[in-house]
Amino acid sequence: LTEILYIGRVDGMSMKMRRSPQTALVLAEFLSDEQEWRYGYDISRNTGLKSGTLYPILMRLAEHRMLKTSWETAETGRPPRHMYKLTKDGLRYARELVSVARELATGEPAFEGVGL
Amino acid sequence: MTLVRRLALGISSRVVRWASPGCKEWAEGLEREAAVIESDWAALRWSIGSTRVLLDRREAPMTSLDDAYAIAQKFFEKRKKENSYFFWTCVVLSALSVALFCVPTNFIGRIGDGLVSGGLLFSLYRMHVYRSFVVRHPSGLKDRVANYRSELQRYIKFNYGWASLLNVALTLSGLLVISYVYSVQISGAFTIADYASDNSFYIAISFPIALMIYMNLHERQRQIAELDALLAERDGVSAL
Numbered sequence: 233l234t235e236i237l238y239i240g241r242v243d244g245m246s247m248k249m250r251r252s253p254q255t256a257l258v259l260a261e262f263l264s265d266e267q268e269w270r271y272g273y274d275i276s277r278n279t280g281l282k283s284g285t286l287y288p289i290l291m292r293l294a295e296h297r298m299l300k301t302s303w304e305t306a307e308t309g310r311p312p313r314h315m316y317k318l319t320k321d322g323l324r325y326a327r328e329l330v331s332v333a334r335e336l337a338t339g340e341p342a343f344e345g346v347g348l
Numbered sequence: 349m350t351l352v353r354r355l356a357l358g359i360s361s362r363v364v365r366w367a368s369p370g371c372k373e374w375a376e377g378l379e380r381e382a383a384v385i386e387s388d389w390a391a392l393r394w395s396i397g398s399t400r401v402l403l404d405r406r407e408a409p410m411t412s413l414d415d416a417y418a419i420a421q422k423f424f425e426k427r428k429k430e431n432s433y434f435f436w437t438c439v440v441l442s443a444l445s446v447a448l449f450c451v452p453t454n455f456i457g458r459i460g461d462g463l464v465s466g467g468l469l470f471s472l473y474r475m476h477v478y479r480s481f482v483v484r485h486p487s488g489l490k491d492r493v494a495n496y497r498s499e500l501q502r503y504i505k506f507n508y509g510w511a512s513l514l515n516v517a518l519t520l521s522g523l524l525v526i527s528y529v530y531s532v533q534i535s536g537a538f539t540i541a542d543y544a545s546d547n548s549f550y551i552a553i554s555f556p557i558a559l560m561i562y563m564n565l566h567e568r569q570r571q572i573a574e575l576d577a578l579l580a581e582r583d584g585v586s587a588l
Binding site: 273312 | 371373377378384385396400401573577
């Protein structure tokens with residue numbers, strides 16, 4: 233019950249934000265360096281997610297005001313890149329969701345090998 | 349530049365061109381990333397993945413209450429025109445279906461005509477009630493945006509509520525019965541499978557139409573969530 237209430241609290245905070253394992257992966261990646269602006273391709277490489285999976289997640293996070301976006305200051309001869317960073321609300325949500333995901337993940341091995 | 353790289357950049361630039369206003373910035377972000385990926389094949393895979401953005405059809409984002417108000421004005425103008433158009437279309441179709449109902453035909457055909465007439469008359473009544481509602485136009489910007497939000501909710505309730513479902517069910521079932529009667533008259537007795545294959549075109553186009561209707565609902569709900577966040581920001585309270 234505590235776990236359900238806990239997840240419910242994360243849910244309420246997120247306004248129907250989908251809690252998929254991929255979202256948890258992306259958020260964990262952002263948490264690895266909270267203050268850094270991140271590029272899409274770097275997140276994709278580090279999480280192993282394809283652009284078609286990653287960008288809808290980023291778009292949803294931005295829609296819920298959890299992610300801020302910015303264009304890189306242009307260097308000569310190179311077009312600016314789009315960068316992403318979690319907002320305060322995003323960081324709070326990410327910490328909660330990632331910790332829930334980790335708790336669930338550490339609980340999982342107990343069911344392995346049961347042969348169901 | 350290799351052919352693969354050229355293909356990757358070509359896909360990315362088309363994604364930017366065809367992306368909906370609300371996804372343009374993201375499509376551009378994807379395009380820029382494709383340009384910096386060193387491996388040509390990885391860039392191509394990235395570009396192909398970026399086409400996913402095209403499935404997401406959304407209006408330009410509302411970043412401030414002023415934006416929201418500008419979008420609200422367009423919404424009210426568009427609704428006014430569309431409501432009037434749909435209302436008069438309903439008037440004509442209702443009159444036509446009632447006239448058809450009066451034409452002597454067989455019993456099943458009559459049931460079909462009755463269902464269509466009932467559905468259209470019900471729809472006419474609902475349109476009349478919807479149009480009769482006096483929309484307030486308050487003076488403050490925040491109140492105007494809140495008013496837009498409640499109007500969006502009214503729009504969703506009107507188009508996606510139970511009454512709307514009943515409306516569609518009545519009219520569609522009536523149309524199915526009528527088309528079945530006509531098919532039997534033309535081809536003689538035949539099975540449901542024959543009927544489905546004869547009308548496969550209509551069945552096929554009903555899926556994209558249903559998808560579009562669902563996407564419209566999703567977009568309106570997304571806008572309401574966006575407005576909530578804007579209004580909460582304005583109040584100085586985080587909505588998340």
